[in-house]
Amino acid sequence: MGMTMSEKILARASGREVVRPGDLVLGRIDFAMGHDLTIPPAGKIMREQMGAERVWDPERVAVVQDHFQPAKDAASAALGRMTREFAREMGIRWYFEVGQGGICHTVLPERGLVLPGELVVGADSHSCTYGALNCLATGIGSTDLACVLALGELWFRVPETLRFVYHNRLSEWVESKDLILHVIGMIGVDGARSKAMEHTGEALRHIDMEGRLTMTNMAIEAGAKNGIMACDDVTEAYLRGRAQRPWQPVASDPDAEYEQTFEIDAEKVPITLARPMSPENTAPIDEVAGTRLDQVFIGSCTNSRITDLRRAAQVLEGRHVAPWVRLIVTPSSHQVALQAEREGLVRIFMEAGAAWTTETCGACLGGHQGVLGEGEVCLSTTNRNFPGRMGDPKALVYLANPVVAAASAVAGEITHPAEVVRQPVGV
Amino acid sequence: MAQTRVRGRAWKFGDNVDTDQIIPAKYAIYSLDEQRLGEHAMEGVPEIGPGFAQRISPGDLIVAGSNFGCGSSREIAPVAIRGAGISCVIAESFARIFFRNAINLGYPIVQAPQAAGQVGQGDELEVDLEEGLIRDLTTGAEFWVEPLPPFMAELLKTGGLVPWVQQRLQERRAAGIV
Ligand code: SF4
Numbered sequence: 001m002g003m004t005m006s007e008k009i010l011a012r013a014s015g016r017e018v019v020r021p022g023d024l025v026l027g028r029i030d031f032a033m034g035h036d037l038t039i040p041p042a043g044k045i046m047r048e049q050m051g052a053e054r055v056w057d058p059e060r061v062a063v064v065q066d067h068f069q070p071a072k073d074a075a076s077a078a079l080g081r082m083t084r085e086f087a088r089e090m091g092i093r094w095y096f097e098v099g100q101g102g103i104c105h106t107v108l109p110e111r112g113l114v115l116p117g118e119l120v121v122g123a124d125s126h127s128c129t130y131g132a133l134n135c136l137a138t139g140i141g142s143t144d145l146a147c148v149l150a151l152g153e154l155w156f157r158v159p160e161t162l163r164f165v166y167h168n169r170l171s172e173w174v175e176s177k178d179l180i181l182h183v184i185g186m187i188g189v190d191g192a193r194s195k196a197m198e199h200t201g202e203a204l205r206h207i208d209m210e211g212r213l214t215m216t217n218m219a220i221e222a223g224a225k226n227g228i229m230a231c232d233d234v235t236e237a238y239l240r241g242r243a244q245r246p247w248q249p250v251a252s253d254p255d256a257e258y259e260q261t262f263e264i265d266a267e268k269v270p271i272t273l274a275r276p277m278s279p280e281n282t283a284p285i286d287e288v289a290g291t292r293l294d295q296v297f298i299g300s301c302t303n304s305r306i307t308d309l310r311r312a313a314q315v316l317e318g319r320h321v322a323p324w325v326r327l328i329v330t331p332s333s334h335q336v337a338l339q340a341e342r343e344g345l346v347r348i349f350m351e352a353g354a355a356w357t358t359e360t361c362g363a364c365l366g367g368h369q370g371v372l373g374e375g376e377v378c379l380s381t382t383n384r385n386f387p388g389r390m391g392d393p394k395a396l397v398y399l400a401n402p403v404v405a406a407a408s409a410v411a412g413e414i415t416h417p418a419e420v421v422r423q424p425v426g427v
Numbered sequence: 428m429a430q431t432r433v434r435g436r437a438w439k440f441g442d443n444v445d446t447d448q449i450i451p452a453k454y455a456i457y458s459l460d461e462q463r464l465g466e467h468a469m470e471g472v473p474e475i476g477p478g479f480a481q482r483i484s485p486g487d488l489i490v491a492g493s494n495f496g497c498g499s500s501r502e503i504a505p506v507a508i509r510g511a512g513i514s515c516v517i518a519e520s521f522a523r524i525f526f527r528n529a530i531n532l533g534y535p536i537v538q539a540p541q542a543a544g545q546v547g548q549g550d551e552l553e554v555d556l557e558e559g560l561i562r563d564l565t566t567g568a569e570f571w572v573e574p575l576p577p578f579m580a581e582l583l584k585t586g587g588l589v590p591w592v593q594q595r596l597q598e599r600r601a602a603g604i605v
Pocket of ligand 1 (some may be wrong): 067104105124126299300301302356360361363364382383
């Protein structure tokens with residue numbers, strides 16, 4: 001009996017020939033990440049409680065200032081400082097200061113730090129994002145991260161794998177975000193609890209790397225341990241000139257065992273949104289169109305990479321947001337921001353009446369730069385809309401793709417992008 | 428292990444209680460202050476709001492539905508619950524990272540679908556962690572806890588991941604690796 005790619009990665013990392021779902025293994029870590037909320041506790045646990053003086057391999061650790069940075073208040077400044085000092089004292093090779101990095105899950109792939117076949121952990125639940133690059137990447141807590149920093153290894157339970165086969169290709173206006181929301185709506189927020197989600201099929205071949213990262217980013221919204229994809233020419237093209245280390249892809253064996261296989265006709269998937277207050281609460285756009293909005297947020301590690309911003313700008317060019325709506329656009333990394341600037345996208349956003357912010361998690365976690373008040377309605381390109389995620393527990397958040405977000409900001413209500421694009425510019 | 432038997436009243440919660448409800452992100456800036464986190468535990472649950480920690484008595488238990496602790500990787504979620512004085516969380520099932528975090532902290536959480544379904548709000552409970560048995564002292568019902576794999580049971584028993592890492596670091600030092 002063969003193995004899935006997730007099983008192969010855990011087998012290699014634990015020095016075994018074969019692993020099976022349910023096995024507990026000790027895996028050697030290829031790369032680890034922590035940020036301004038998770039490095040302070042992890043650093044403290046590692047040094048003061050575990051008694052480790054240094055990090056197992058400073059070349060294989062990234063530390064990113066992103067969640068509450070640039071510091072939103074004195075308490076977050078203190079966390080930023082502890083994070084900075086830890087990185088300096090440990091000689092961390094991949095330290096990303098404010099103004100030089102951005103959101104961790106955009107930064108690590110774009111800098112070629114997470115690679116096919118690797119076992120990657122991050123002290124952030126959306127670390128599963130990197131799986132689009134054919135690695136097993138998963139989120140861990142601070143004590144776990146302290147263990148990894150001290151030893152370079154961690155315990156894992158080998159996950160069962162759910163396979164998702166996407167046939168045909170996505171229709172016009174439908175994006176990878178819609179596809180993954182559709183899947184979460186189908187299986188629920190615990191539908192893949194502790195399991196691996198392996199995405200395959202013809203439709204994926206037509207989805208670029210940024211779109212793929214959007215899909216693996218939301219594995220955790222289905223409760224999964226990881227989301228993973230095969231390494232193909234899209235992956236290789238993306239890694240060329242970026243990869244910081246040599247790498248060895250893994251592929252699932254033809255006779256690998258899956259707990260379940262889901263066959264999905266991508267062509268039939270509509271533009272899909274998640275209604276408040278859960279990512280599984282999905283609906284095709286027709287059912288929610290017309291919902292009046294107070295805020296639209298284009299940002300986060302899910303949907304604010306350069307291709308997302310390009311598509312949103314295309315809708316906004318020459319148009320203006322509705323008078324009662326505030327549109328906040330937060331690029332997800334410094335490189336993305338620079339590129340958007342070079343391509344003239346920033347000007348398009350600003351002329352459309354959007355607030356263009358610095359690269360940070362910001363409004364995504366109700367941190368700063370766009371926190372929602374009681375009863376406010378927001379359409380967001382982020383990944384989570386549980387109560388209180390973006391501010392007041394009684395704020396209502398809809399999740400959508402960036403083109404729907406841009407169109408809805410113009411219309412002032414949830415709107416199919418085709419309807420906005422159909423209107424001549426300047427009207 | 429600190430305690431093998433805990434006792435208190437049950438506070439019931441539904442399915443998919445996520446980490447932002449357990450401890451809203453705005454308190455993440457107090458991530459090193461367990462007591463302060465405890466004061467805000469569960470306040471993001473819309474029906475609960477602020478003041479949960481003040482309403483409970485030390486030793487009380489949370490009894491929740493499925494996928495408890497889904498969402499963020501924030502270890503402050505189990506830390507806030509512990510800081511509030513909750514002695515144990517019983518759930519139908521736990522989200523992966525919450526589950527790991529609790530075990531790593533040596534904090535007792537138990538998966539017991541039957542208990543999650545049948546225990547009533549405010550029931551007096553006793554959990555024997557060694558035996559894996561929950562007794563509902565109000566109704567007289569008893570429920571078995573789903574056993575942990577041996578490695579995790581051992582982690583929980585020896586106080587979590589910290590002592591385990593200490594041990595391994597010592598072995599490495601002895602072997603001259605570190
Ligand atoms: S952008 Fe949002 S989901 Fe992504 S890492 Fe930041 S807070 Fe988490």
